Amino acid sequence: MTVELKRINEIIDCYSAERMHALAILQDIQREYNFLPREALEQTAQRLGVPEGEIYRLATFFKSFSLHPKGKYVCKVCLGTACHVLGGPRILESLERELGIEAGETTPDGMFSLEAVRCLGACALGPVVVINEEPYAHTTPDRAVKLVRRLAASEDEAEAGPADEMPSIQSAADSSSASRSA
Amino acid sequence: MPELKSVEELEPLRDHLQRDLKVSAKSSTRITVGMGTCGISAGAREVMRVIREELRERDIEARMSTVGCMGMCSREPLVDIQQGDGPRVAYGNVKPDMVPRIIEEHLMNGQVVDDWVVGRVTTRCEDIPFYDKQQRQVMRNCGMIDPESIEEYIASGGYQALAKALTTMTPREIISEIKASGLRGRGGAGFPTGRKWESTLEAEGDVRYVVANGDEGDPGAFMNRSLMEGDPHAIIEGMIIGAYAIGANEGFIYVRDEYPLAVKNLSLALEQAREYGLLGENILGVPFDLDIRIVRGAGAFVCGESSALMQSIEGKVGEPRPKHYHATERGLWDQPTALNNVETWANVPLIINNGAEWFASSGTEDSKGTKTFCLAGQITNTGYVEVPMGITLREIVYDIGGGVPGDGAFKAIQTGGPSGGCIPADKLDLAVDYDSLLEAGSMMGSGGMIVMDNHTCMVDVARYFVDFLKDESCGKCSPCREGIRRMLKILTRITEGDADMADLDLLEELAKTVQNASLCGLGKSAPNPVLSTLRYFRDEYEAHIKDKTCPAGVCRALIEYYIHPEACTGCGLCSRDCPQDAISGERKEPHAIDQELCIKCGICHDVCRFDAVGVR
Numbered sequence: 001m002t003v004e005l006k007r008i009n010e011i012i013d014c015y016s017a018e019r020m021h022a023l024a025i026l027q028d029i030q031r032e033y034n035f036l037p038r039e040a041l042e043q044t045a046q047r048l049g050v051p052e053g054e055i056y057r058l059a060t061f062f063k064s065f066s067l068h069p070k071g072k073y074v075c076k077v078c079l080g081t082a083c084h085v086l087g088g089p090r091i092l093e094s095l096e097r098e099l100g101i102e103a104g105e106t107t108p109d110g111m112f113s114l115e116a117v118r119c120l121g122a123c124a125l126g127p128v129v130v131i132n133e134e135p136y137a138h139t140t141p142d143r144a145v146k147l148v149r150r151l152a153a154s155e156d157e158a159e160a161g162p163a164d165e166m167p168s169i170q171s172a173a174d175s176s177s178a179s180r181s182a
Numbered sequence: 183m184p185e186l187k188s189v190e191e192l193e194p195l196r197d198h199l200q201r202d203l204k205v206s207a208k209s210s211t212r213i214t215v216g217m218g219t220c221g222i223s224a225g226a227r228e229v230m231r232v233i234r235e236e237l238r239e240r241d242i243e244a245r246m247s248t249v250g251c252m253g254m255c256s257r258e259p260l261v262d263i264q265q266g267d268g269p270r271v272a273y274g275n276v277k278p279d280m281v282p283r284i285i286e287e288h289l290m291n292g293q294v295v296d297d298w299v300v301g302r303v304t305t306r307c308e309d310i311p312f313y314d315k316q317q318r319q320v321m322r323n324c325g326m327i328d329p330e331s332i333e334e335y336i337a338s339g340g341y342q343a344l345a346k347a348l349t350t351m352t353p354r355e356i357i358s359e360i361k362a363s364g365l366r367g368r369g370g371a372g373f374p375t376g377r378k379w380e381s382t383l384e385a386e387g388d389v390r391y392v393v394a395n396g397d398e399g400d401p402g403a404f405m406n407r408s409l410m411e412g413d414p415h416a417i418i419e420g421m422i423i424g425a426y427a428i429g430a431n432e433g434f435i436y437v438r439d440e441y442p443l444a445v446k447n448l449s450l451a452l453e454q455a456r457e458y459g460l461l462g463e464n465i466l467g468v469p470f471d472l473d474i475r476i477v478r479g480a481g482a483f484v485c486g487e488s489s490a491l492m493q494s495i496e497g498k499v500g501e502p503r504p505k506h507y508h509a510t511e512r513g514l515w516d517q518p519t520a521l522n523n524v525e526t527w528a529n530v531p532l533i534i535n536n537g538a539e540w541f542a543s544s545g546t547e548d549s550k551g552t553k554t555f556c557l558a559g560q561i562t563n564t565g566y567v568e569v570p571m572g573i574t575l576r577e578i579v580y581d582i583g584g585g586v587p588g589d590g591a592f593k594a595i596q597t598g599g600p601s602g603g604c605i606p607a608d609k610l611d612l613a614v615d616y617d618s619l620l621e622a623g624s625m626m627g628s629g630g631m632i633v634m635d636n637h638t639c640m641v642d643v644a645r646y647f648v649d650f651l652k653d654e655s656c657g658k659c660s661p662c663r664e665g666i667r668r669m670l671k672i673l674t675r676i677t678e679g680d681a682d683m684a685d686l687d688l689l690e691e692l693a694k695t696v697q698n699a700s701l702c703g704l705g706k707s708a709p710n711p712v713l714s715t716l717r718y719f720r721d722e723y724e725a726h727i728k729d730k731t732c733p734a735g736v737c738r739a740l741i742e743y744y745i746h747p748e749a750c751t752g753c754g755l756c757s758r759d760c761p762q763d764a765i766s767g768e769r770k771e772p773h774a775i776d777q778e779l780c781i782k783c784g785i786c787h788d789v790c791r792f793d794a795v796g797v798r
Contacts, residue, residue, distance in 0.1 A: 022497040023480055027439070054498075061499045061656075062480030064439045080401030081596060081632045082558035084646050090784055097761050118483065118650055119401035120440050122223045123556060123630070124255030124564035133442060135223035137258075141785060142759075 003037040012047050019048055022058055026065060035066045071106045071113035073151055076130040077144075080119030083126040087140070091127055092116055094141035098148055111155060112148065185459040188467035189345045192336075199337040208266050211244040211289065213237075216260040216325060218251035218411045219404075219443055220566075224258035225277070232278040233261070236285045244289070250412020250447075252325025253566040254312055255556075257300050260325075263288055272310070274300035312563055315581050317544060319552050320528050321568045324412035329447045332454035335415040341460060343531035347423045348468045351534075356427040357383065360530065362538035364550030369395055369486075369523030370598065370627040371703065372549070372616040378520055381510035382428045385518035390430040392421050392474075393514065393521040395491060396437040396444065399483040400599025401650060403630030405554040406524050408566045410437065410444035413528065414451035418474060420527030422460065423534060425472045428520050433474035435524070436491050439481050448476055483600075483654035487704050488513075488521050490656065501658045502702035523628065525554060545571035549615035559596075559632035562587045569614070576610040579633060590635030594718070598627030600647045600654075601707035603714025604640060623714040625707070639736035640719040641726055645673040647711035655705070662705030665696035669712060676723060678739040679730040686723060690716060735797040738782045742798060745786075747772035749794035756786035756795065 011028045015021035022044065029040045036059050045052040059065045077083075077092040095114055096102055103116040122128045125137035129144050136147065186192055215221065215230045230246070237244055252260055257274030261284070264270040271294055273284060280298060287293045301310030318324075327334040335341070347356050361376025382390060394417055398406035410417065421433050437445050452474055455461045463471045477495050484490045485500040492514045494500040513519025529551060533541045542550045549571040555578065556566050562584030569578060575595055579585065586592050594604040603624035605612065612618050616626050634643065648670045657663045672689045675681040693709035693716075700706045716723065725733050732740040745756075745765075750772040757765035757773055764780045767773030775786070787795040 019497040020495065023494065024478065027478060027480060057499050058480075058497075062482050064481035081599070081630070081643075081646070082402045082564075084401075085559045085632060085634055085638050085643075093783060094761075094785070117440070118654070119399070119403070120219075121398065121404040121407040122219050123402050123404055123558035123632070124220055124566070125223045125258065126558065128223060135219065137220075137223040137225075140788060141783075142788065 003033070003039045005039065005043055007032070008040045008043045009047070012044060017047050017049070019050055022048055022050065022055065023062070026055075026059060030065055034070045035068055038067075069106070069110065072111050072155075073131055073148075074113045074115065075144075075148065076115045076117045076120065077103070078118075078120045078122070078126065078128040078130070079116050080121075080123055080126070082123035083119075083128055086126045088127040091129060091139055091141050091144045094145050095148060098145045111152065185457065186466055187459065189349045192341060192345045192466065196336050196339070196342070199333050203334070203337050204267070206245065207264070210266075211242075212262075212264045212270075213244050213246050214249050214262040214264070214270065215246070216250070216252055216258060217248035218408055219441070220251055220255040220408075221258045221260065222443075224275075226259035228278050229259045229261065229276050229281065232281045233285070236281055240285065240290070242285070242289055247328045248330070249326065250324045250329045251408040251566050253316075253321065253408075253568075254300065254310075254563070255565040256563050260300070262303065265289075269302040269304050269309075271302055272300045273298045312565070312567075312582060312584075315569060315573065315577055316567055317552050317570050318568050319532055320409065320416070320525055320554055321412075321566070323416060324408060324566075327413070329412050329414055330450055332415060332451065332458060335413075339535070340415050340531075341419055343534035344419050344422050344460065345466060347426060347534050348466055348470065353383065353427045353429065356423060356534065359538050360427075360533060363533045363541040364538075364545070364548075365526065365529055365533060365541065366549065366616060367523060368525035368529070368553065368628070370601070370625060370629075372626060375522060375526055378510055378522070379424060379428050381508065382518045382520040385511040387511075387516075387518040389432065389517050390425075390428050391514045391517060391519040392425045392428065392430045392433040393492070393495070393519055394421055394433070394435040394524045394527050395486065395488070395521060396435055396441075396448075396524045397479050397486045397491060398438060398441075398628055399486040399654075400601075400628055400630050402556075402558055402596070402632045403599060403628050404556050404558075405566060405629045407441050407444050408556070409524055409528060409554070410441065411447050414444075414448045415455070416528040416531060417448070417524045418451055418455055418461075420530030421474060422455075422465065422472055423530050424520055424522070424527065426470055428518070430520070431471050431473075433472060434477050434495050434514075435474060436477045436479060436485070436495060438479040438485075445476060445478060452476070482656070483650075484656045484702075484704055487702050489702065492519065492521070499656075501656045502704070504701060525628075546613065546615045548617055553614070553626070553629060555629040555631050557583045557631050557633065560586050560590055560635040560638070561633040571615045572613045574611050574613055575605065578614065578631065579610065583633065586633065586635045590637060592633065593636050593638060594634045594640065596624075596632040596634065596643070596711075597630065598625035598707075598710070599630050600651050601625060601704065601710055602627045603710045604634070604643065604718065605714070606718040609718075623710065623717055625710070637734055637736070639677075639732050639734035640715045640722045641673065641676055641732075642734075642736045644712045644715045645670065645677055648673055648708075651704075651708045655708070659699075659701035659705060661696050661699035662701065662708060665692055665700075666708055668692055669696070669709070673712070676726045677732070677737040679726065679737075681727050683724075683727055686716070686720075686727070741782065742777055743775055743780060743782060743784065743786060744796055744798060745773050745775060746794045746796060749792050751792055751794070753791070755789050755791070759785050759789050761785065 045055040106113040129139045262270040365375045366372040489503040490500040509519045554568045752770040764776045
């Protein structure tokens, strides 16, 4: 992936170049690139007048940042207390087996990233799996695996053409929950 | 959109909006879909789409609107239909294929589809048993008004408290009212809010700040999310009143990154408040300026701790600071700061509107008012509830929650998240207030309640929380960083059947050290899940250590899956789905599991339709 400094500067310019905006800037960069490229960290440090080490520290302290590119589909398996009690860990394991990767990793084809997250706040409908910000309630290991297989199949089919829209149980890809405004 | 230039303009606007809403309600049909995160997870978007389609196809005029969480999460997706000014008929667990019948029978033939009705809602929800013991104050608007509409908030009496505070009360009077109400922090620690504001007002500083903590990091809690999604203006109104009282001109709402819908609704609400002149310069014509900004968290549990949260707002790593000074004296950028949970802020307009006495009339001696909780885990009616302080756990679990579903037996209720503890069945008559819960070895916390039944292993639960805290410990102080890791080692040994009784003493000693020596509140409370399970469920620890068994059938090293030959029909489903090929047998003959190959993933148990796979 090529990182254009121009784009990074545009993101930084949405804020005043003050340290207090460092988190918001990193979040926007992460949304743009799906991870935090090294060049972006360096540029942010320079523009904010903060040592690079400090920005790196932020990037590694907070869990929503990644220093490595994430997959096209980011599968988050909730391991909050309610989901834990209702069988969340077994869903994570079955996805690890299905995708051949461990939590925190991305498939070699760059298609799927698997993450274990601590509570997505939909405890009443656990176990919950979220794929690219689309939540799925009352998941079972079996249903989670089928969901991932369906996504993989739709990718294979769409190889000829672009597949921007994600097939979903709830379809109607309303982007409202994926808002990036703050 | 009219900018309100004076307090006097608010009341006519409210009356005007109320009239407007009434007129449009009388003459039309309103279909409301619950679109909180719970509703969306359960498939509300698809339901909404199908309703729109049906209405278009049948050429029916109806106003569609979305609301936040009504609290009955187990019945999501929820669709309400209100015709004219009649009651709102609430349909629960609505699936897309149920929509045509509802539209046809209810809207076209005037026949309510009783089979799917959860209840009827007038101004309150008395008709639904789930709400019988609830007292919806903070949640009054959640699920009732469109959170994206400031007009609906104003029409329901919103921003009247602000008008009252700005025109008829001095900052000192506001603070005394809050003090007199007995309101305590809803984030869990329960510090008296009025006192906090008073210290902030009196502290020396150039500028002052108000901060709302919406970083609901406790796993198993979603009250703050539901409130931020469902009634963002109530939080903002409370913050404006608080800022006026302490003399702050800048405010921040810190929301966790996992709550995109809360961020969206709050951002919109702030924008609307600015357009109406409720934020900005000379608010409602009074010489008082305030702006509020949202700061998104980035996935760190420790940032729910006040000093870590403020570090994070400053753009630093979210590590707690030693509390030589309180935030009220030196908070954000070392200036006096009033930091409260979003639920605390949402209580403020209620107190200003109705008076301290009204607020203090519910609750107990030392815990006034109501508290929102969320019920999750092994409980029939999962949801978001609000009850007066002092209600018993039994009433919450059984009368509101409907008890444990299926054949499970209640074992424990976990409150207070990773800082709290597990309360056993014989303590169910405990009154829910700050002090009783502390005494029982747990804490109020922000309000998560997870019910556990006999299929839950309490050692595994303790291990779960310690594992969570191991990841979330910021690492600044060694008692928390190292102590938690060591506790996890011991707990892991216990769940794997490799521990001896001396380990229990060591575990207890370590827990007490972490409790005493950690820097921040999170470290000090980190051992609570261990200590409370040791206190109430010691027998389960001993079963793991002495008998090498897990009574709940959870800890993998101590259990095995087996097939009942009498129940097995030989359908072959389990052997087909077994990832290890550990199950063999002839078709239509009982199958068997090869224990050497079995990894105890439990898939056979899930897929078996004849209950032929057991755990021992």
